[in-house]
Amino acid sequence: MSALNFLSSFASTLTIMQSHHVxxxxxxxxxxxxxxxxxxxxxxxGQAGYCCxxxxxxxxxxxxxxxxxxxxxxxxxxxxDSTILQRTRSWLYGVPLQTPVRGAExxxxxxxxxxxxxxxxxxxxxxxxxxxxxxxxxxxxxxxLNIAFAASPPFRxxxxxxxxxxxxxxxxxxxxxxxxxxxxxxxETWMALNRDKFSGxxxxxxxxxxxxxxxxxxxxxxxxxxxxxxxxxxxxxxxRLFKRYMTTSPKFILLAIRQKMAA
Numbered sequence: 001m002s003a004l005n006f007l008s009s010f011a012s013t014l015t016i017m018q019s020h021h022v023x024x025x026x027x028x029x030x031x032x033x034x035x036x037x038x039x040x041x042x043x044x045x046g047q048a049g050y051c052c053x054x055x056x057x058x059x060x061x062x063x064x065x066x067x068x069x070x071x072x073x074x075x076x077x078x079x080x081d082s083t084i085l086q087r088t089r090s091w092l093y094g095v096p097l098q099t100p101v102r103g104a105e106x107x108x109x110x111x112x113x114x115x116x117x118x119x120x121x122x123x124x125x126x127x128x129x130x131x132x133x134x135x136x137x138x139x140x141x142x143x144x145l146n147i148a149f150a151a152s153p154p155f156r157x158x159x160x161x162x163x164x165x166x167x168x169x170x171x172x173x174x175x176x177x178x179x180x181x182x183x184x185x186x187x188e189t190w191m192a193l194n195r196d197k198f199s200g201x202x203x204x205x206x207x208x209x210x211x212x213x214x215x216x217x218x219x220x221x222x223x224x225x226x227x228x229x230x231x232x233x234x235x236x237x238x239x240r241l242f243k244r245y246m247t248t249s250p251k252f253i254l255l256a257i258r259q260k261m262a263a
Contacts, residue, residue, distance in 0.1 A: 123147070131209070
């Protein structure tokens with residue numbers, strides 16, 4: 001390898017692996033094409049690993065809960081799909097803004113890659129209605145996609161035997177890439193606890209199950225680019241989300257300002 005090629009490769013690695021901490025929570029800079037390549041390669045090799053896709057709510061949760069912060073910061077990838085979180089990272093550290101890719105889009109893109117590479121995928125989470133809608137849409141869009149496993153676990157906490165049975169079923173089906181949609185912080189906790197029990201790549205995508213199944217309407221791309229996904233969801237589910245957004249958003253702004261001033 002020439003010196004020029006070596007330096008180019010080295011610089012690329014530095015860019016891909018660049019990470020920053022927003023309120024103590026890690027946020028990685030990783031071009032989506034490189035991330036897709038890495039996670040598909042990990043899945044094909046049967047190597048354990050998990051990816052978190054945090055937003056502002058999860059950032060505040062990580063700030064307030066050291067256990068959850070440790071789980072997120074210990075992930076193999078932390079790729080925020082929040083425009084506000086990415087802008088804050090850029091503002092705090094004076095680095096280029098990375099255009100966030102929504103969790104729902106990541107899910108579709110990875111399924112397309114999996115279909116082309118022969119990766120067996122699994123879906124674990126959401127409601128039975130979302131699972132069925134997701135399977136139907138993906139089967140129609142990507143006929144060669146091998147959906148080896150799909151299950152909607154109980155909303156309550158899983159017992160040890162139940163959890164082991166799900167893992168056994170996933171393993172028997174040969175799942176290599178598992179999408180987990182239990183919501184935060186349950187899905188992140190589950191991935192961290194079962195990382196050593198599952199020989200494959202996992203990614204927590206939360207509401208992406210409902211969005212891609214057509215059960216819940218996702219915000220238009222323009223709304224996402226402007227950073228108003230939270231307002232779109234609040235208007236759609238005011239009773240469930242009002243308290244979350246009205247408490248976490250102001251707190252996030254004040255804490256981010258404090259971090260900037262401290263720096």
